[in-house]
Amino acid sequence: MSHGRPERSTLGMSPERQFSAFGPTRRQRPCHDDGIMNENRDFTPAPASTCASAAGLLRHPSRPPMLSARNLTKTYGATTALAGLSLDIRAGESVAIMGASGSGKTTLLHVLAGIIRPDSGQVHLNLPGQSVQVEALAESARSRLRREAFGFVFQQGLLIPELNALENVAVALMLNGAPRPASEQAAAGWLQALGLGGMEQRRIGELSGGQAQRVAIARAQVTGAGVIFADEPTGALDSATSADVMQVLLESTIGAGKTLILVTHDDGVAASCGRVLTMRDGRLTGDSAGGVIVAGLAQGGNR
């Protein structure tokens, strides 16, 4: 791993784009209720719909989808997790994936993020000036893709307990080869923006569930990732904290033009997203963007 100048990304992201973010850049900063970035204002979460409409500018139908999945199948023994599922997600969309336990939502999230390979089917990632066939990449290349192009927020936060809040966020940049001082400066900016100013040195055990989840959100975004995957990001929180964390997540992702794909059981969380997909038995059975899909017809393209 390089200790000096950061390596150039395989995904064509310049080091400047990734590491000049000493805190959220103008583009990365969450939008406010008037839809205008204002550096002098404290971060106050705005209604999701406002951010969704701002992000809607980036969802022009003529642009190719950012993530495109075709005929995905995945089985675990006798269990079918994905049964020929196809899906397009455009840049700037906030997509909630819903469904009963065992419907295949987490498997879909993992396949889209390159964590697991499908048994068959393709996942295409379109980045500015570059296109990547995700499932065809080797394990190490998918690992690199995940740490450079994607951000993740998990149900329990899953932060490193030995590290403090600042280091937990900074380590995501350090893994990409960024120097530690620059990484910590960027991490401090994100913590400040997400309302955790003054808590940088706290260990994870000293934070509340909501605060820890904000640290996880900062970690997911500090690298400048364009797509954020969230698996039940509010599943371990009470309803008030859940709403708060969800607003922070939406504001800091789609509010800044990023794409958010989350798995949830919570109708309220799903309602705050611009698009809701429903799954059953490894198939899409509903898509709020394209009306209700009849099971079976979902295969081979549902938009």
Place this chain on the structure above:
Amino acid sequence: MSAPAASPASPAVPDVPRGGSTAVVPWKLAWLLSRPGKSGGTTALLPMVAFGLVTTLLLTVLAGALSFLRWRDELAFLYQLLAVLALILLVFPLLTLGGSAARLSARRRDDRLATLRLLGATPATVAGVTIIESTALAAAGAVAGVAGYLVLAPAVQLIPFRGEPIGGAYWLHPLAVLAVVAGVVLLAAISAAVGLRKVVISPLGVRTRQAPATMHWLRALIAAAVVLAGFIAMNAGYASTAVAVACVLGAFAAGLAVLNLVGPWAVAVMGRQQLRKAATAEKLLAARSILESPKAAWRQVSGLAMTSFVAVFGGTGVAMTDGAPGPVSGPEQFLSGDIRTGILITIVVSFVMVACSAGVNQAAAVLDRTDLYTSLDHLGMPRKTMDAARTRAVMLPLLLVSLGSAAVSFVLIFPLAGMALVLAPLSILTIAGCLGAGILVVWAGLRTTRPVLGKVLAAGR
């Protein structure tokens, strides 16, 4: 207050006997908890392997030392004294390994036992379950360890002392073997009870990680004072030999105590220094991991401090006698070579114990944090970064302790060590090579845990 009437849809609530005996509860719970969980049989297998290694090494070392009892001549006492010294040196890493095994079997259940406590299980029930489980695992491991002692026999019996191999003198009396097995099982039971005190006192204390304990510089000050007192006592004139011997033994004991006092502090100082300098993710993780519990990091490698110290001290003495003309016949002709053999065996066994203990602890740490490692893999953290961080967290304290102690020993007897290096370089280089090989053995022990992490990550994909 009357209980609300159950609706037709309510599940039936089983009758709970009131005021009945609860003595049987820990046995039932221990049996329920013994069933394989998410991590399969590894939960039970790891502590069993650790207890097995403890028993094998303890029996082998004891057999080697007791084989010296077969001599009755004037040199026999010297051999027996040196064997006792080697045993004392090996007791510390052995206790560390035994403690690791016991803590491992207890810690692997921490969460589930804390949950039991939160559900209302009494402290006696939780303690009972813990002790039953650890004792059963230790007993199974100890029996396997006896088999290990038998398997090692052909190799150990070939080691020569006083010109002849150990041979049949290796075999311990069956009662001695039984006593060792019983001792290991007892150690497991006691460690389990002590280790889970926190769960019993406060179930929430275990479930929420608290700030790490800081190591005060006062430890270094106290250590310096004890060393000074020891130096004065050693250099005072004594009329009686008994008082002089008592002073030497007291100084030796004080030295060990000082090592244990100053060790965690030194490890913490090194950890803080590493944290300041850490420029990469793995260095940052390793430094924070050491600072999480400098005491635990020290405990894992502390046995090497004394071994390295004595290896250089004794090695220099042997090298000096090698360089001088000695007896060419009679039992004395073997003395110098036998001491060197003893030192080499002590070094090797110490390092093997530390390698086992580090390997077992690391494997347990990976299994304990399956969710965290899986999530880091999802984030894109390369596996080699995780492995490098785990390795650094053990190897840094190990190098500090073993090379630091050897260096202190070398400095203390510098004129003699320097002379020995000139007069008998091969002898000194053999000791140094053995220390180096020991460090490699620990590193190799850590490498054997890599497949454990690989399996954990593969299961999360």
